[in-house]
Amino acid sequence: MRWWFFGNLGSCFWAGVILGVSGACIIAATSTVFGQESPAPKKIYIVTDLEGASGVYLFAQTRESGPLNEKAKEFLMGDLAAVVRGLRDGGADEVWVFDGHGSGAFVPELMVSGAVYIAGRGKPLLYGLDDSFVGLVQLGAHAMNGTPDGVLAHTQSSFHENRYWYHGVESGELAQVAAYAGYFGVPTIMVTGDEATCREAKQFLGDSLVTVAVKKGINMEAAVLYPFEETRRALYEGARKAMAVIPLCKPYQIPVPIQARKEWVEVGPDLKPVLRVKEGVIDDVRKIFEF
Numbered sequence: 001m002r003w004w005f006f007g008n009l010g011s012c013f014w015a016g017v018i019l020g021v022s023g024a025c026i027i028a029a030t031s032t033v034f035g036q037e038s039p040a041p042k043k044i045y046i047v048t049d050l051e052g053a054s055g056v057y058l059f060a061q062t063r064e065s066g067p068l069n070e071k072a073k074e075f076l077m078g079d080l081a082a083v084v085r086g087l088r089d090g091g092a093d094e095v096w097v098f099d100g101h102g103s104g105a106f107v108p109e110l111m112v113s114g115a116v117y118i119a120g121r122g123k124p125l126l127y128g129l130d131d132s133f134v135g136l137v138q139l140g141a142h143a144m145n146g147t148p149d150g151v152l153a154h155t156q157s158s159f160h161e162n163r164y165w166y167h168g169v170e171s172g173e174l175a176q177v178a179a180y181a182g183y184f185g186v187p188t189i190m191v192t193g194d195e196a197t198c199r200e201a202k203q204f205l206g207d208s209l210v211t212v213a214v215k216k217g218i219n220m221e222a223a224v225l226y227p228f229e230e231t232r233r234a235l236y237e238g239a240r241k242a243m244a245v246i247p248l249c250k251p252y253q254i255p256v257p258i259q260a261r262k263e264w265v266e267v268g269p270d271l272k273p274v275l276r277v278k279e280g281v282i283d284d285v286r287k288i289f290e291f
């Protein structure tokens with residue numbers, strides 16, 4: 001059961017969103033089993049990306065198929081295993097994991113038990129995410145296009161310099177995914193990636209969620225890395241803690257209709273880059289990835 005509460009959204013509604021003024025209130029649903037009330041299962045949805053995994057700092061690791069990419073996928077699976085275990089030990093009853101990296105980043109034989117894994121090409125984005133989930137984790141995320149210290153920073157396309165604004169606020173993939181989940185009243189409870197990603201998460205989603213930085217960006221393709229033993233320990237502990245902060249985290253909601261703007265760069269016939277701009281209205285947050 002869910003109650004929506006939209007506060008007095010003045011001109012500064014964005015600050016309201018960040019501070020949770022327009023947050024939705026989720027009351028845990030109950031179900032009846034053999035005549036007795038039992039609490040609804042705590043379901044967590046994890047969205048993975050590859051750029052923000054431990055040990056990943058080159059586009060060659062994320063874009064091109066080959067040994068570098070195969071290794072990077074193994075790095076992600078190690079991070080994922082730590083987070084699945086942490087969530088389950090923290091009280092999650094059910095965990096779904098969605099492979100959010102364009103070319104795919106799962107290594108099936110490295111899946112740990114305690115979760116189901118959604119992989120493959122052409123699958124609906126964030127398949128199965130609905131209001132039965134109590135929290136969303138963004139694992140291996142990256143900062144938005146143009147973030148100077150964001151390792152492999154981009155928004156949707158790293159080839160075309162895509163940039164997106166909603167109600168005038170430039171937003172990256174992190175906010176897009178959080179807004180999609182927010183439509184269903186699901187708060188983002190944990191974000192992992194580099195330091196810049198964690199900073200962006202707090203900026204958009206507030207201070208209550210758990211962030212775990214597995215590296216510190218120097219520039220687009222250089223980072224201070226931390227040993228995997230340490231990052232995985234931090235990811236496990238962070239995931240356990242994330243289960244405890246669920247009641248404090250508010251769903252991230254962008255009021256509709258959304259005034260949207262997109263910019264990207266195309267190479268013109270004379271091989272010179274041309275800036276393209278699209279402006280319009282998104283009337284349903286679930287269509288945010290289609291704009």
Ligand SMILES: [Zn+2]
Nearest residue numbers: 049142156173
């Ligand atoms: Zn991405």
